[in-house]
Amino acid sequence: xxxxxxxxxxxxxxxxxxxxxxxxxxxxxxxxxxxxxxxxxxxxxxxxxxxxxxxxxxxxxxxxxxxxxxxxxxxxxxxxxxxxxxxxxxxxxxxxxxxxxxxxxxxxxxxxxxxxxxxxxxxxxxxxxxxxxxxxxxxxxxxxxxxxxxxxxxxxxxxxxxxxxxxxxxxxxxxxxxxxxxxxxxxxxxxxxxxxxxxxxxxxxxxxxxxxxxxxxxxxxxxxxxxxxxxxxxxxxxxxxxxxxxxxxxxxxxxxxxxxxxxxxxxxxxxxxxxxxxxxxxxxxxxxxxxxxxxxxxxxxxxxxxxxxxxxxxxxxxxxxxxxxxxxxxxxxxxxxxxxxxxxxxxxxxxxxxxxxxxxxxxx
Amino acid sequence: xxxxxxxxxxxxxxxxxxxxxxxxxxxxxxxxxxxxxxxxxxxxxxxxxxxxxxxxxxxxxxxxxxxxxxxx
Amino acid sequence: xxxxxxxxxxxxxxxxxxxxxxxxxxxxxxxxxxxxxxxxxxxxxxxxxxxxxxxxxxxxxxxxxxxxxxxxxxxxxxxxxxxxxxxxxxxxxxxxxxxxxxxxxxxxxxxxxxxxxxxxxxxxxxxxxxxxxxxxxxxxxxxxxxxxxxxxxxxxxxxxxxxxxxxxxxxxxxxxxxxxxxxxxxxxxxxxxxxxxxxxxxxxxxxxxxxxxxxxxxxxxxxxxxxxxxxxxxxxxxxxxxxxxxxxxxxxxxxxxxxxxxxxxxxxxxxxxxxxxxxxxxxxxxxxxxxxxxxxxxxxxxxxxxxxxxxxxxxxxxxxxxxxxxxxxxxxxxxxxxxxxxxxxxxxxxxxxxxxxxxxxxxxxxxxxxxxxxxxxxxxxxxxxxxxxxxxxxxxxxxxxxxx
Numbered sequence: 001x002x003x004x005x006x007x008x009x010x011x012x013x014x015x016x017x018x019x020x021x022x023x024x025x026x027x028x029x030x031x032x033x034x035x036x037x038x039x040x041x042x043x044x045x046x047x048x049x050x051x052x053x054x055x056x057x058x059x060x061x062x063x064x065x066x067x068x069x070x071x072x073x074x075x076x077x078x079x080x081x082x083x084x085x086x087x088x089x090x091x092x093x094x095x096x097x098x099x100x101x102x103x104x105x106x107x108x109x110x111x112x113x114x115x116x117x118x119x120x121x122x123x124x125x126x127x128x129x130x131x132x133x134x135x136x137x138x139x140x141x142x143x144x145x146x147x148x149x150x151x152x153x154x155x156x157x158x159x160x161x162x163x164x165x166x167x168x169x170x171x172x173x174x175x176x177x178x179x180x181x182x183x184x185x186x187x188x189x190x191x192x193x194x195x196x197x198x199x200x201x202x203x204x205x206x207x208x209x210x211x212x213x214x215x216x217x218x219x220x221x222x223x224x225x226x227x228x229x230x231x232x233x234x235x236x237x238x239x240x241x242x243x244x245x246x247x248x249x250x251x252x253x254x255x256x257x258x259x260x261x262x263x264x265x266x267x268x269x270x271x272x273x274x275x276x277x278x279x280x281x282x283x284x285x286x287x288x289x290x291x292x293x294x295x296x297x298x299x300x301x302x303x304x305x306x307x308x309x310x311x312x313x314x315x316x317x318x319x320x321x322x323x324x325x326x327x328x329x330x331x332x333x334x335x336x337x338x339x340x341x342x343x344x345x346x347x348x349x350x351x352x353x354x355x356x357x358x359x360x361x362x363x364x
Numbered sequence: 365x366x367x368x369x370x371x372x373x374x375x376x377x378x379x380x381x382x383x384x385x386x387x388x389x390x391x392x393x394x395x396x397x398x399x400x401x402x403x404x405x406x407x408x409x410x411x412x413x414x415x416x417x418x419x420x421x422x423x424x425x426x427x428x429x430x431x432x433x434x435x436x
Numbered sequence: 437x438x439x440x441x442x443x444x445x446x447x448x449x450x451x452x453x454x455x456x457x458x459x460x461x462x463x464x465x466x467x468x469x470x471x472x473x474x475x476x477x478x479x480x481x482x483x484x485x486x487x488x489x490x491x492x493x494x495x496x497x498x499x500x501x502x503x504x505x506x507x508x509x510x511x512x513x514x515x516x517x518x519x520x521x522x523x524x525x526x527x528x529x530x531x532x533x534x535x536x537x538x539x540x541x542x543x544x545x546x547x548x549x550x551x552x553x554x555x556x557x558x559x560x561x562x563x564x565x566x567x568x569x570x571x572x573x574x575x576x577x578x579x580x581x582x583x584x585x586x587x588x589x590x591x592x593x594x595x596x597x598x599x600x601x602x603x604x605x606x607x608x609x610x611x612x613x614x615x616x617x618x619x620x621x622x623x624x625x626x627x628x629x630x631x632x633x634x635x636x637x638x639x640x641x642x643x644x645x646x647x648x649x650x651x652x653x654x655x656x657x658x659x660x661x662x663x664x665x666x667x668x669x670x671x672x673x674x675x676x677x678x679x680x681x682x683x684x685x686x687x688x689x690x691x692x693x694x695x696x697x698x699x700x701x702x703x704x705x706x707x708x709x710x711x712x713x714x715x716x717x718x719x720x721x722x723x724x725x726x727x728x729x730x731x732x733x734x735x736x737x738x739x740x741x742x743x744x745x746x747x748x749x750x751x752x753x754x755x756x757x758x759x760x761x762x763x764x765x766x767x768x769x770x771x772x773x774x775x776x777x778x779x780x781x782x783x784x785x786x787x788x789x790x791x792x793x794x795x796x797x798x799x800x801x802x803x804x805x806x807x808x809x810x811x812x813x814x815x816x817x818x819x820x821x822x823x824x825x826x827x828x829x830x831x832x833x834x835x836x837x838x839x840x
Contacts, residue, residue, distance in 0.1 A: 087377055094378070106826055110739075111694070111713055113411045114403070114825070119418065243837045247830045254829070299370055306425060310371035313422055318378045320403040322385075326826040328752040335750070338388040342381075389752060402823055406716050406737040 002132055002293075002304055005207040010137035012217045013144045015199065018286055019225035020147065021096075021279025022192040023232050024103065024253070024272070029246045030334075031183040032175050033168075036234040041184035043226030046193025050222055052352050053196065054215050057203045059359045061211060065200045066297045072358045081351065082298050088347045089198060089291035090311065093284055094319040095333065097121060100280035101319070102326045103250060108273065118319055125285045126312040129292065130305045133205050136285055143278050151228070154271055157259050158235060168238045186340055191333070192229075193222065194348035201290035249330065288312060365426050467531035470508065471595035473542035473580035476551060477514050484521025485512035485581040487595055488529065489537075494592045506648060507592040510585045518559045535565035540595040541572050541617065543633070544580035545673065553631075554624060554671035560617050568618045571599050574635040574666045576676070578642055586638060586645035586660055598660060602634055605662045610695025610712070611682040612662050628788015628799075628806050630668045632685065635676065637663040669782040669807065677776070684773025687766060688732055688785050688818075690717035697769075699761040702745050709742035710762045710824070721790035723798055728814035730787045734766060736820070740827045746836035755824050762822040770818050778812040787811065 006014075028038040060068040066085065070078030101118040109117060128136055158164065173180075199218075208214050236251040239258060245251040253272045260266040292311050296304040323329035332339050379400060386396035407415070473485040493507045513524030526533050541560065543553055560566045575583045584594065591597040605612040612634040623631040638660055644650055645658030664676040665685065677685055686692045692715055698706035715736040722729045740749065740758070748754050777784055788806045792799040802810050 087374060087381075090374060090378060091381070102826060106829065113408060113714075115407070115411050116414060119414055243834065247832050247834065247837075249829070249831060295370065295374075299366070301367065307367055307370075309425070310367055310422060311374070313418060314371050314375040314378065316418070317375060318382065321379055321400045322382050324399045324402050325752070325755055325824050327750050327755060327824075327831055330831075331750050331752055332385060332389070336385075336389060338385055342385075391752075391756070395756075402735075402821070405821075406714055406735050406823070408714060 004132050004134045004205050006133060006137040006202075006205050007207055008213055008217045010141060011199075011202070011206050011214070012221045013140045014137060014202070014282065014286060015196065015218060015221035016225050017140055017144060017147065017279065017282040018196070018199075019192050019222065020228060020275075021283040023229060023279065024250050024276055025099070025191075026236075026245055026248060026251050027191070027229060027233055028183050028188040029233075029242075029251075030175075030187065031180045032242050032246070033170065033172050033237060034175065034180045035183075035237060035245075036230040037172070038180045038184040039188045039230040039233055040226065041181065042188025042193055043222060043230070045185065045189040046196070046222050046226065047219060049189070049194055049348065049352070050196060050218050051215070052356050053200050053203075054218060056352065056356055056359060057200060057214075058211055059363055062204060064204060064293065064297045066294045068359075069355065072355055072362060079298060082294065085347065086291055086294045086298065088343060089201075089287055089294065090315055090318065091322075091343060092195060092198070093287040093291060093315045094322055095329075096280065096284045096287060097315060097319040098322060098329055100276065100284065102329070103276055103280075104273075106249070106326070107253065107269065107276075115316075115320060118316055121280065121284060122312045122316045125281065125288055126309050128281075129285055129289050129308050129312075132305075133202060133289060136282075136289065140282060143282070147275065147278055150271055150275060154256060154259070154268070155235075157261060157265065157268070158239065158255065161259055161261055163239045163255075163258055164235065165238055168241045169234060187334060190340070190344035190348055193226070194344060195287075196222070197348055197352065198287050198290040201293050202286070249326070288315065291315075365430075368422070368426060371422075461532060461534070465531050466534040467529050469533055469535050469538050470593045471540040471542060471584055471598075472535075472538055473512075473544065473575075473584045474518065474547050474556060475512075475544040475580040476546045479514075480551075481514045481516060482518060482521055482547075483512055483514045483581065484518055484525065485510060485542075485584050486522075486525050486529075486533065487584045487593075488533075489593055506587055506646075508587070508594060510581070510646075512581050518556070535563065536567070538566060538595075539570055540599055541570055542575055542580045542583055542598075542636075543572065544575045544583075545577070545635075546579070548574055548633075548666060548668070548673035550672075552671035553620070553668070553673075557617055557621050557624075561621065566617075568621075569616045571602065572615050572617060572620050572633055573598060573602065574633050574673070576635040576637040576663050576666075578638045582638060582642035582645075583636060583660065586642065586658055587648065587651050588660070589651040589656060594660075598636060601660070602636075602662055605634075606691075607693050608695070609683075610686060610692040611679065612665065613686055613691045623786075624671060626786070626789050626792075627803050628783055628790075628792055628811075629786035630782050630784045630807075632677070632689075632784050633666045633668070634662055635664045635666050636660050667777070667780060667782055667784055669780070674782060675780050677773070680769050681773045681776050684769035684771070685777065685784055687715070687734060687770050688717060688719070688773060690715075690719075696741060697762065697765055699758070699765050701747060701758065701761065704745045707743070707745040708740060708747075708758060708761075710738055710758075710822070711741040712736050712738040713825070714738075719785070719787065719790045721787060721794050723791060723795050726798070726802070726810075728787070728791055728810055729817070730790065730814055731817040731819065732770065733819040734770070734821070736762075736766060736822045737825055738762075738822070739825055743833040743835065746833060746838065748832060748836065749827050750831050759822050759824050762824075763820040766822060767818050767820040770820070771816070774816050774818075778814075781808050781812050783807055783811045787814065 028035040031038040066082035069082045097118050100121055101114045104117050105114055206214055236245050236255050239255045248254050256268050256272050259268055292304055292308045296307055301307055382400045383396045386399045468489040469486050470489050471487040475483040477483050488509050490507055493505045511525045511528050513521050515521035515524055588594045588597040602614055606614050615633055620631050623629045640658035650656050650658050664678045665682045666673050667675040667677055694712055696709055696711040698709050701707035717734045720731045
């Protein structure tokens with residue numbers, strides 16, 4: 001563990017940036033017009049999951065999850081579990097990296113090799129993460145302002161253009177409550193809310209005299225970003241209709257592209273690009289940081305910074321190897337039960353709850 | 365050096381997960397392996413050079429620390 | 437004091453001698469040759485045509501765009517060899533011919549098919565001012581002089597436009613290739629590898645193309661277009677390759693940069709357009725009992741660019757099936773091209789060169805008969821893998837919503 005401290009506001013900003021990077025994807029579109037509803041339901045689930053992670057942190061506020069797993073489950077089992085978590089984080093990082101690279105490629109660099117784009121982000125991220133969590137957090141503070149400005153101005157522009165057709169959001173319950181709940185729990189709960197488990201690696205660095213404050217900041221961040229995500233999805237659908245949104249890998253791009261004001265404010269693709277790069281950078285950095293500190297903790301490596309480049313490199317390799325095409329990549333994340341049952345459900349839901357139960361009985 | 369071994373282990377496990385996932389999706393074993401490897405198959409020269417440079421940096425640090433230890 | 441004086445003398449002498457004014461040539465005494473063309477006249481003599489830039493009329497942009505006059509002047513003269521044609525032309529031009537900016541050499545169909553191109557290139561290689569990276573192009577259905585005289589609208593210098601045109605065709609179509617003097621000489625001297633030179637033809641009445649009116653219209657009546665690849669055997673033009681055969685040949689020689697091809701899907705012809713972004717071809721050659729066996733492996737990477745039939749492009753299995761179809765299509769093209777070349781008995785692929793590399797001693801024996809005997813009877817195995825990387829800004833087409 002490095003000696004670093006971040007304050008509550010910085011934690012809040014990092015959480016929000018982490019969550020909002022998913023704003024580009026067609027979140028919960030399986031629920032059709034009710035996508036926004038499934039995001040909100042997912043968000044409520046996400047709040048519950050956050051409380052689980054938070055309670056675990058309350059039991060062991062000063063140590064890494066990789067360490068308290070060993071305390072809770074015994075040395076061997078705990079180490080194995082911690083190792084699996086590191087693998088999961090790397091997988092997650094590769095997934096984010098792949099999405100980032102593919103989006104850039106589809107959008108702006110059609111003949112640049114994916115490897116080069118991914119390598120670019122990895123190099124920048126490795127540099128930042130080597131500097132430690134404090135630097136990352138401060139950078140976050142700065143860019144949060146940019147993101148806020150982008151979000152506010154694009155919302156204003158969309159409203160001004162009169163693109164929103166509320167009728168596109170009806171009939172709301174076309175797919176039925178069952179499907180909405182299914183989407184919420186299999187998709188939107190995991191991405192992006194469940195992924196916050198990475199932050200258990202960062203909680204020990206948060207400088208609070210009262211742990212309740214951390215809970216408040218976390219809940220606020222999740223609530224805020226959940227509402228923004230749901231709202232964005234609702235706007236996407238109301239601007240373009242369900243069909244287009246469900247066929248786009250990045251509906252927000254199409255929405256932003258449909259802005260046309262006064263003959264010169266049009267094709268604002270650069271908005272999307274900025275959100276993409278800022279969001280991708282922070283999400284990837286945070287996950288890589290989590291993986292690196294976890295590995296350092298588990299394998300007793302004193303200098304975390306030396307670990308970061310090798311980990312970044314393997315994430316880069318895996319981000320290319322994980323799928324041979326972008327449709328295949330999204331298919332694996334969203335439509336295959338294999339990924340759901342081998343990664344999201346156990347790592348984000350089952351194991352944390354199990355750990356919490358054990359912790360509860362151990363610390364009674 | 366230890367770090368590189370850890371990284372290699374992690375990469376190996378991740379890659380086998382990718383292969384396994386392809387297998388579960390219904391591709392046979394050969395095809396799953398091919399699918400995992402094929403993103404690296406059509407590389408341009410510039411791309412390959414960047415790849416080599418990245419690998420070079422991977423080994424730079426261990427070698428440097430090795431010689432530092434020798435000096436002491 | 438004495439020292440100082442001799443020192444001064446030394447400096448004065450150096451200044452005059454060392455600074456190299458002996459070979460001086462002033463800008464305003466030079467005639468920049470932008471392109472050079474070779475043709476044959478009725479008597480069987482070479483006709484050299486020189487496209488010379490009129491600098492005053494080329495200057496574009498803020499200076500008022502050159503104006504009403506043609507940006508080039510074309511001179512031509514006959515001679516027994518190329519140097520003689522230059523000599524005769526230089527008498528007609530008021531300035532010294534200057535070749536450092538020549539980037540195009542045009543060889544007429546007549547020269548290529550009657551006299552052959554083997555003996556043409558020595559001058560270009562030997563002369564100081566020529567660059568050996570100058571592009572080489574053939575004419576098709578017109579004389580080289582006509583080709584050089586056509587004015588163009590986008591690039592003021594026609595030679596420039598031809599080169600850019602060819603470059604564009606090479607980068608997007610995959611049916612043409614840019615080839616330089618170096619390349620041509622190399623493939624001429626390598627037995628077991630024949631050159632492939634892209635050809636241009638003039639569309640419309642060539643005489644009209646020399647007038648400024650032609651390029652002042654929005655639809656110029658006379659245009660130059662890339663049109664086929666010339667196949668050579670023993671230095672003589674024997675055939676033209678077009679369309680899929682041309683592309684198949686370039687696939688096999690690793691020259692395709694980007695192209696697009698259509699595949700049949702769900703019984704609909706040309707239903708899915710696949711755009712190749714990059715590809716890699718490897719050729720391996722073996723000799724089995726003096727029978728050559730060539731294996732070609734192609735790996736292509738690209739995206740789906742257009743879909744006119746509904747299919748689930750989010751499903752990896754569908755994509756894998758499409759990849760297979762694309763690979764089949766590419767394979768067919770390559771096989772067709774090789775079959776064509778075997779009938780022509782001209783190895784444009786460099787397979788002989790591959791054998792040379794893998795079996796240097798046996799190559800000496802079969803070298804002379806390679807094109808006529810061994811190449812046409814060799815076994816060729818083509819292996820193609822195509823990868824779809826992405827599908828653009830949409831996953832499924834709206835057509836799949838239409839169907840439901």
